[in-house]
Amino acid sequence: MGLNIRDLVIDYPARRGSGATRAVDGVNLHLDRGEFVGIVGESGSGKSSIANAIMGLAPVTSGEISLGDTNLAALRGKRARHARRPLQLVMQDPFEALDPHLSVHRLVEEPLVVHKLGRSREERRTRVREALEQVGLSPAEDFEGRRPHELSGGQRQRVCVAAALIVDPHVVIADEPVSMLDVSVRAGVLHMLDASRRRGNAVLMITHDLPTAAAFCDRLIVMHQGRIVEQGTSLQVVGNPSHHYTRELLDATPALGRQSASVPGS
Ligand SMILES: Nc1ncnc2c1ncn2[C@@H]1O[C@H](COP(=O)(O)OP(=O)(O)OP(=O)(O)O)[C@@H](O)[C@H]1O
Numbered sequence: 001m002g003l004n005i006r007d008l009v010i011d012y013p014a015r016r017g018s019g020a021t022r023a024v025d026g027v028n029l030h031l032d033r034g035e036f037v038g039i040v041g042e043s044g045s046g047k048s049s050i051a052n053a054i055m056g057l058a059p060v061t062s063g064e065i066s067l068g069d070t071n072l073a074a075l076r077g078k079r080a081r082h083a084r085r086p087l088q089l090v091m092q093d094p095f096e097a098l099d100p101h102l103s104v105h106r107l108v109e110e111p112l113v114v115h116k117l118g119r120s121r122e123e124r125r126t127r128v129r130e131a132l133e134q135v136g137l138s139p140a141e142d143f144e145g146r147r148p149h150e151l152s153g154g155q156r157q158r159v160c161v162a163a164a165l166i167v168d169p170h171v172v173i174a175d176e177p178v179s180m181l182d183v184s185v186r187a188g189v190l191h192m193l194d195a196s197r198r199r200g201n202a203v204l205m206i207t208h209d210l211p212t213a214a215a216f217c218d219r220l221i222v223m224h225q226g227r228i229v230e231q232g233t234s235l236q237v238v239g240n241p242s243h244h245y246t247r248e249l250l251d252a253t254p255a256l257g258r259q260s261a262s263v264p265g266s
């Protein structure tokens with residue numbers, strides 16, 4: 001089930017002291033099953049607005065966001081929630097994403113309950129433990145009873161990843177999924193997203209981090225001031241950028257010149 005975005009425009013209304021903001025200005029994007037695509041660009045370029053609009057969390061001023069044949073942007077309420085079931089979001093800010101009153105077990109179990117996966121409580125417990133171990137919250141028994149405030153920022157981020165991937169979603173929207181993680185855990189989470197892609201799911205990852213995106217993504221989309229200024233395979237975009245803004249981004253990350261944009265494990 002592919003994700004197709006056509007002519008997407010997102011405006012945020014004016015607030016006291018500032019005018020309306022056009023955060024996304026005519027974006028077209030296609031994500032096929034089995035693809036790992038990265039959106040890169042500086043802060044404020046509209047990346048998260050796209051992720052949020054896909055999930056129904058940001059206003060769509062005009063344009064289409066289709067999953068298969070269904071235009072998500074045209075649906076409201078229960079139908080919209082149902083149509084978005086194949087999608088899961090890993091949010092940038094785990095403080096906002098996690099209900100502070102729920103235990104880690106409940107937070108990771110919740111998507112299984114919503115999707116009616118895992119027949120018995122015991123089966124769900126086993127799957128939650130496996131998911132926690134996979135994101136490095138190990139041994140799972142030490143973490144499952146804690147509440148979000150009893151975790152570090154990086155551990156909260158991993159709870160978000162476990163909760164998103166436990167249902168094996170067809171499309172994962174990952175908004176800065178490793179920004180709060182140290183290098184050793186970062187690779188593990190990225191490999192999990194890559195494993196989801198290898199199972200035939202689609203992954204859209206939003207990041208500031210061009211080297212990481214180049215290493216894991218098949219394709220890169222470069223955004224600047226609400227527009228896509230360049231897109232292509234990771235090798236093309238990093239090895240032979242056509243837009244001056246992409247070159248500026250590359251110059252700002254000199255390590256990339258020394259790092260090949262190879263796929264993980266190669
Ligand atoms: N809820 C909102 N209300 C008003 N303006 C918003 C809102 N969310 C984002 N914006 C504005 O829209 C523009 C794009 O923001 P967005 O968060 O999509 O960018 P981004 O590329 O994801 O940035 P970052 O990398 O810092 O997360 C910015 O000018 C931002 O201030």
